[in-house]
Amino acid sequence: MLEALQSLYPQSNYDVFLKHDTHSLPEFSFLVHTRFHFSGNWSLPVRTPIFAAQLVGNGLRKRPTLVISTHLNFTVAAYWLKQLAGIPYWTVAHGIEAWDIERPTLQTALHHADRILAVSSYTRDRILKEQNLNPSKISILPNTVDASRFQIAAKPAYLLEQYNFQPEQAIILTVARLAEAKRHKGYDQILEALPQIRQAIPNVHYIIVGKGKDQPRIEQLIAQLELQDCVTLAGFVPDQQLCDYYNLCDVFAMPSKREGFGIVYLEALACGKPTLGGNQDGAIDALCHGELGALVNPDDVGEIAQTLIQILQGTYPNPLMYKPEALRQKVIDTFGFERFQKNLAEIIKNSPIGAEL
Structure with a gap:
């Protein structure tokens, strides 16, 4: 400003x-x-x-x-x-x-x-x-959004090596502060949706970037759902590396329900990434009522799972999500x-x- x-x-x-x-x-x-x-x-x-x-x-x-x-x-x-x-x-x-x-x-x-x-x-x-x-x-x-800072690039080789991922492996990303007051961000629902997603996409992996006092509870939930082999809590990531994590993923997902706007959606879109948000808060504005991404009921784990499966399998009915350069240009023109x-x-x-x- x-x-x-x-x-x-x-x-x-x-x-x-x-x-x-x-x-x-x-x-x-x-x-x-x-x-x-x-x-x-x-x-x-x-x-x-x-x-x-x-x-x-x-x-x-x-x-x-x-x-x-x-x-x-x-x-x-x-x-x-x-x-x-x-x-x-x-x-x-x-x-x-x-x-x-x-x-x-x-x-x-x-x-x-x-x-x-x-x-x-x-x-x-x-x-x-x-x-x-x-x-x-x-x-x-x-x-x-700072479009010069968030740009389209290949999956970073050093992160693929660091996490032992294959280049073609399906990766879901959330970037959020892990605070008790921020549970509305929707990472719980994605964790609960993962067993269903894994049935369709067995090698899917979920990365959460961020730190906070809610992490022990999240770790407990991961253990309860037996997801230790397909979820990574990356912790704090320096600003200069954040773009690399967006480019590492195949879909950015944050099905929140108390988000005032959600700049992280714009950052992911500027990197040309398909993006999922909740349909009950400011994500509606950030994703232009579904024009720039998928909007789901943040309380419906089944809908979240099915939508992420569609996006990762390339069948979600919004062709713009699969055109990285056009998606990036649209978010720059709009935001x-x-x-x-x-x-x-x-x-x-x-x-x-x-x-x-």
């Missing part, structure tokens, strides 16, 4: 406040006059109030044209700033943090936001239903950075703040 804003409005000055970071990443280039403010060196018990004080203090001193809160929890500080100095603010609603909001202070801050940028129609609809907001103040700004920037520019242009920037 910062890159898009600076491209659209290079004459503006930018102050960026980062709650948990201690420095900016060297591989990202920004306008010379961009100022970064870091709170990550403070201990966790005091970090939140110091971060909020930085926001409000700098806001009162510099009187910015607009404050954009990229996480709903930061919106409370933006609300205080608006009350004290009349400075408008926008906020971004991603997913789980935007649903079932019960904190009165956060509800108030959300209602006073000048614009809410929802990453998907699913997130927008849930906020509207739960918080009784004015629909005209919510715009949809889908997430984007690439240029499209993201155009979407953001249109939202700003049609808002009262547009004339001031």
Whole structure:
């Protein structure tokens, strides 16, 4: 978002406040006059109030044209700033943090936001239903994907060797954080579907990339289902290797049911991979209502199994899924950075703040 804003409005000055970071990443280039403010060196018990004080203090001193809160929890500080100095603010609603909001202070801050940028129609609809907001103040700004980082390639030889896979072996991949709160990602259902999938595709292998406190329970489930020989928990994978794992698989699958959007779907699609998601959350937006991939009932293990079998056997009734270059181009056209920037520019242009920037 910062890159898009600076491209659209290079004459503006930018102050960026980062709650948990201690420095900016060297591989990202920004306008010379961009100022970064870091709170990550403070201990966790005091970090939140110091971060909020930085926001409000700098806001009162510099009187910015607009404050954009990229996480709903930061919106409370933006609300205080608006009350004290009349400075408008926008906020971004991603997913789980935007649903079932019960904190009165956060509800108030959300209602006073000048614009809410929802990453998907699913997130927008849930906020509207739960918080009784004015629909005209919510715009949809889908997430984007770095197409230069995720590209089509052959199955990496070093990963085939590392896991003792054959090049023609059918591989299913999920990339997700293995946290107790993230069980909605759907990896349990894929594990439960594997015995049925193995009947049709005996040499199929399932890889889960990610780490978290839910791993011991997943390992127990794998043992209960006697899947030790066909499931690999790859653990944490560095960003520079993630593309290799997408290219290793034959289908990316994450039949989630509480996903605000799901950038991992875009990453897999940018690598030209057939992709499966759930039909009850933001994956609907990411997969363009089934145009870019398969949408299944995330609670129906049988449907998940049959759909993955179809995809792996080349019989799923969506020919685009088997045209890697066309699939990649479609996701770039729909969710690439240029499209993201155009979407953001249109939202700003049609808002009262547009004339001031």
